[in-house]
Amino acid sequence: MSPSYKTPDEVNALHERIRFLEEALEANAYAMDVLASTTAIFGDTDRNRSPDLIIQSSLESIRRLLPARDMAVYILDGESSFDLAYQQHPQKDAYDLADAVEDLIREGTFSWALHQNHPVCLPSHFEGESVLLHVISTRTRIRGMFAARFRQNDLQRHEMTLSTLTMVLFNTAYALESADLFQMMERRQKALQRITEHQSRELLHHQSHDSLTNLPNRMLFSDRLSQAIDRHRGTDHHIALILLDLDNFKRLNDSLGHRAGDELIRKVAQDLGRLLERGRDRAGRALRATLSRLGGDEFGILVEDLQGLEGCVRLVTDIVRTTAVERTIFDHPVVTSASCGIAVFPYDGEDSDVLLSNADAAMYEAKQRGRNGFRFYTQDLNSRTFRHFELEKELGTAIEQDQLVLHYQPKVDLYTGDILGAEALIRWQHPKLGLLPPSHFIELAEDMTLIEAIGEWVLRQVCRDLKRLPSPARNQAFRIAVNVSARQLRQPDLAGDFHAILQTANVAPECIELELTETTIMDDPKGAARMFERLREIGMRLAVDDFGTGHASLIQLKKLPADTLKIDRSFVQDLERSDGDAKIVQAIVQMAHTLGLNIIAEGVETERQAEILREFGCNEAQGYFFAHPMAFNEFHALLQDRARLPRAG
Amino acid sequence: MTVDDFLAADDALCSFSGSYNTIFTRLSDPTANVAAITEAVELDPTIAAKTLKVANSSLYGFPEPIDTLHRAVSIIGLQQMRQIVMSTVVIEHFRGVPVIGVDMESFWRHSLAVGVLSRSIARFRREANIERLYLYGIMHDLGRLLMFLHLSSRTEELINIRERERILLFEAETEFLGFDHAAIGAELMEQWGMSPAQVEATRFHHAPTEAQAFPVETAIVHVADSIANAFRLGSSGERFVPPVEAETFDRIGLEIETYEAVIGDARKQLGQMQAILLD
Numbered sequence: 001m002s003p004s005y006k007t008p009d010e011v012n013a014l015h016e017r018i019r020f021l022e023e024a025l026e027a028n029a030y031a032m033d034v035l036a037s038t039t040a041i042f043g044d045t046d047r048n049r050s051p052d053l054i055i056q057s058s059l060e061s062i063r064r065l066l067p068a069r070d071m072a073v074y075i076l077d078g079e080s081s082f083d084l085a086y087q088q089h090p091q092k093d094a095y096d097l098a099d100a101v102e103d104l105i106r107e108g109t110f111s112w113a114l115h116q117n118h119p120v121c122l123p124s125h126f127e128g129e130s131v132l133l134h135v136i137s138t139r140t141r142i143r144g145m146f147a148a149r150f151r152q153n154d155l156q157r158h159e160m161t162l163s164t165l166t167m168v169l170f171n172t173a174y175a176l177e178s179a180d181l182f183q184m185m186e187r188r189q190k191a192l193q194r195i196t197e198h199q200s201r202e203l204l205h206h207q208s209h210d211s212l213t214n215l216p217n218r219m220l221f222s223d224r225l226s227q228a229i230d231r232h233r234g235t236d237h238h239i240a241l242i243l244l245d246l247d248n249f250k251r252l253n254d255s256l257g258h259r260a261g262d263e264l265i266r267k268v269a270q271d272l273g274r275l276l277e278r279g280r281d282r283a284g285r286a287l288r289a290t291l292s293r294l295g296g297d298e299f300g301i302l303v304e305d306l307q308g309l310e311g312c313v314r315l316v317t318d319i320v321r322t323t324a325v326e327r328t329i330f331d332h333p334v335v336t337s338a339s340c341g342i343a344v345f346p347y348d349g350e351d352s353d354v355l356l357s358n359a360d361a362a363m364y365e366a367k368q369r370g371r372n373g374f375r376f377y378t379q380d381l382n383s384r385t386f387r388h389f390e391l392e393k394e395l396g397t398a399i400e401q402d403q404l405v406l407h408y409q410p411k412v413d414l415y416t417g418d419i420l421g422a423e424a425l426i427r428w429q430h431p432k433l434g435l436l437p438p439s440h441f442i443e444l445a446e447d448m449t450l451i452e453a454i455g456e457w458v459l460r461q462v463c464r465d466l467k468r469l470p471s472p473a474r475n476q477a478f479r480i481a482v483n484v485s486a487r488q489l490r491q492p493d494l495a496g497d498f499h500a501i502l503q504t505a506n507v508a509p510e511c512i513e514l515e516l517t518e519t520t521i522m523d524d525p526k527g528a529a530r531m532f533e534r535l536r537e538i539g540m541r542l543a544v545d546d547f548g549t550g551h552a553s554l555i556q557l558k559k560l561p562a563d564t565l566k567i568d569r570s571f572v573q574d575l576e577r578s579d580g581d582a583k584i585v586q587a588i589v590q591m592a593h594t595l596g597l598n599i600i601a602e603g604v605e606t607e608r609q610a611e612i613l614r615e616f617g618c619n620e621a622q623g624y625f626f627a628h629p630m631a632f633n634e635f636h637a638l639l640q641d642r643a644r645l646p647r648a649g
Numbered sequence: 650m651t652v653d654d655f656l657a658a659d660d661a662l663c664s665f666s667g668s669y670n671t672i673f674t675r676l677s678d679p680t681a682n683v684a685a686i687t688e689a690v691e692l693d694p695t696i697a698a699k700t701l702k703v704a705n706s707s708l709y710g711f712p713e714p715i716d717t718l719h720r721a722v723s724i725i726g727l728q729q730m731r732q733i734v735m736s737t738v739v740i741e742h743f744r745g746v747p748v749i750g751v752d753m754e755s756f757w758r759h760s761l762a763v764g765v766l767s768r769s770i771a772r773f774r775r776e777a778n779i780e781r782l783y784l785y786g787i788m789h790d791l792g793r794l795l796m797f798l799h800l801s802s803r804t805e806e807l808i809n810i811r812e813r814e815r816i817l818l819f820e821a822e823t824e825f826l827g828f829d830h831a832a833i834g835a836e837l838m839e840q841w842g843m844s845p846a847q848v849e850a851t852r853f854h855h856a857p858t859e860a861q862a863f864p865v866e867t868a869i870v871h872v873a874d875s876i877a878n879a880f881r882l883g884s885s886g887e888r889f890v891p892p893v894e895a896e897t898f899d900r901i902g903l904e905i906e907t908y909e910a911v912i913g914d915a916r917k918q919l920g921q922m923q924a925i926l927l928d
Binding site for chain 2: 016017020021024107108109112115117118119120121122123130137138139140155159162163166
């Protein structure tokens with residue numbers, strides 16, 4: 001077959017062919033441009049990874065290649081059904097491309113076309129139009145189907161570009177595939193990241209915690225100590241650093257083995273942890289404490305926000321007590337004890353290293369002194385706290401051993417000299433130290449939470465004493481005053497407890513007057529008002545003690561259901577010397593009268609003071625001028641003799 | 650003797666005449682549209698009928714009967730249709746030629762098998778135009794027809810070499826002539842203006858690693874040839890199965906297990922195609 005073109009027909013054919021080739025070349029060049037720009041399809045960046053976007057970009061490319069009347073893309077969903085993912089011109093009311101494709105699916109042509117990897121042009125119900133189907137498929141996986149409506153004439157003209165369609169859709173399929181893979185990869189990466197994060201958290205925990213007890217280790221502890229120091233610098237709160245070392249731990253390790261030693265450490269750690277969790281400061285707040293195992297049998301305890309050292313002493317006492325118990329370790333009874341050394345910021349060091357080494361020195365001293373105890377680094381603290389510590393131990397048993405006694409200081413009518421009542425004052429008959437005034441132990445009692453028990457004891461004792469007093473004391477006007485502390489005020493059901501005591505003792509509530517200092521009331525005016533209200537309901541009488549030293553406003557005073565104001569002794573003492581004090585007392589008296597309150601002056605020591613008070617209209621007083629506080633028997637005798645006390649003027 | 654001697658020998662065999670020529674020319678013309686091709690095919694009722702039968706065969710498995718060539722072209726695709734018609738023309742053209750030493754029936758069964766297998770391999774590779782591989786397969790051994798026709802009685806000598814040395818026929822050819830039937834076939838394809846891919850696939854279908862430009866197409870025909878021989882699907886004169894290098898399978902890229910499906914697929918269609926084209 002050697003072609004030769006001689007006839008005009010053949011020349012024409014040649015011309016025709018050249019024109020066609022030129023057109024084809026142009027079309028091909030254009031198609032190449034479009035193909036080159038299909039990188040937008042690829043689904044390889046975060047921005048173009050959504051299937052919707054991939055489909056959109058593909059259709060944009062196809063629109064540039066072929067003059068379709070309508071286009072649609074179906075995506076294979078979960079390997080089973082084809083869902084219409086996009087249609088260019090959907091028509092609600094008329095037979096449209098989607099309907100035509102539905103027909104093809106029913107006829108089976110659609111599934112046939114899935115296996116033809118080239119454009120398939122099918123006859124359609126659309127006048128002069130074909131429906132073109134082209135599978136969207138990678139080499140291994142069908143991902144969807146492209147469908148379009150074409151005018152038959154257009155289709156013939158674009159015969160050449162149809163193979164470009166195959167390439168675009170091939171790219172689309174791979175883009176969808178890679179988007180899927182990316183998503184899967186991302187999910188896995190996220191899962192991996194979560195695992196890694198979890199593991200590094202764990203690693204961090206391992207690095208900063210002791211594996212045996214799961215407590216912070218030395219590294220984390222000194223870090224926390226440094227942080228605490230930074231926080232406390234410039235404040236007036238203290239940090240206590242307590243180092244605890246088990247006594248004779250080595251012996252246990254040697255005799256029972258390391259596993260037993262570990263078990264003991266674990267148990268001690270547990271007990272200490274629980275103790276610190278329960279620990280409260282004076283105001284009832286949880287302790288800010290960090291327990292750490294520093295290594296071996298050594299523990300560190302960091303207590304922040306300390307307002308005084310009494311709480312710390314109490315805590316260390318508890319710690320020593322908690323540690324020094326008998327435990328059962330692998331069926332063996334093991335008795336341990338511990339020695340503690342305490343360093344206090346800022347007194348014993350400005351930074352964590354100094355504090356740690358001073359606490360260590362203190363602990364060493366505690367060991368030297370016979371173990372099972374504690375030492376402060378500052379020697380002065382040791383003597384003071386030791387005294388306190390002893391006292392505290394003894395106070396705990398004072399009630400049981402009947403060492404508390406009440407003394408009574410009479411209250412006197414300034415006009416008649418009659419004894420109107422008395423203030424009950426607690427004393428501690430200490431076996432060694434003798435009779436101790438409340439200032440020596442009440443604060444300690446408050447720290448130890450003994451105050452509630454003591455408060456109840458006082459009321460009970462007052463009730464008992466009242467019953468034993470001679471007849472003059474039996475009238476309704478006779479009152480015994482009892483002091484109530486701030487701590488008692490926070491007792492959950494003080495009124496209920498008091499009521500129960502009075503009922504049991506069969507004492508009229510009116511006979512008891514409760515005294516609260518103005519300062520206590522002002523610390524928590526609302527709480528005090530509430531408590532006063534309840535105590536009033538019971539029928540008890542209420543007095544504001546040390547009046548003039550707090551900052552009660554008139555309004556607060558008015559709201560408080562008190563019966564009596566008790567002028568503070570500091571004003572009374574200076575009555576003779578200071579005109580100003582005299583005026584204040586006069587004003588207080590007048591105010592009390594105006595508010596309908598009783599008024600009593602305390603600390604009256606001279607006749608002159610009594611005179612002035614009477615002149616001001618104050619009708620009641622107590623103080624050394626009339627009588628010192630006295631034991632019950634004396635007070636009893638005084639009432640029985642109906643002896644008149646000194647009278648003013 | 651040279652390759653050209655074989656091509657020059659019989660002009661009637663190496664070129665088409667009458668309606669075959671018209672059809673062939675029209676098919677080779679890239680400017681021809683659907684109407685032009687349909688028109689040409691309809692010039693020869695046998696070709697038209699056979700083409701329509703092929704279009705309706707399990708090769709395509711179209712769910713509905715295709716009753717006009719025009720529809721067949723639009724459904725199967727213009728490019729695809731060119732190759733189907735061309736292969737039909739070639740088979741029709743050579744079938745009637747008596748060649749000494751060649752069992753025509755067996756030769757065409759083999760060629761058809763290689764065509765259908767090549768197409769099936771391409772299909773499993775999800776190639777866009779799988780009919781071109783069908784055409785490559787059908788025409789891959791045409792050189793052997795020319796060779797036997799021209800050698801006539803000397804064919805015996807060739808066979809003797811094969812028997813004596815117990816080698817493959819194409820190896821015997823090279824020993825005997827200095828070149829083999831693939832070289833002759835490739836020259837014929839070039840002369841007919843067939844695509845470069847087909848020329849190379851024909852030339853190297855016994856030495857696929859030498860194909861530089863179209864290694865995949867060549868590998869496909871090579872593997873299809875070996876499979877056809879292994880399954881004794883007709884014969885073009887080989888008594889043994891030409892071995893396939895692992896590298897050739899790698900070129901095609903299908904898992905070896907996939908060939909079971911490839912062969913099953915091809916065998917299903919082969920009987921039907923034989924009935925349409927060879928009866």
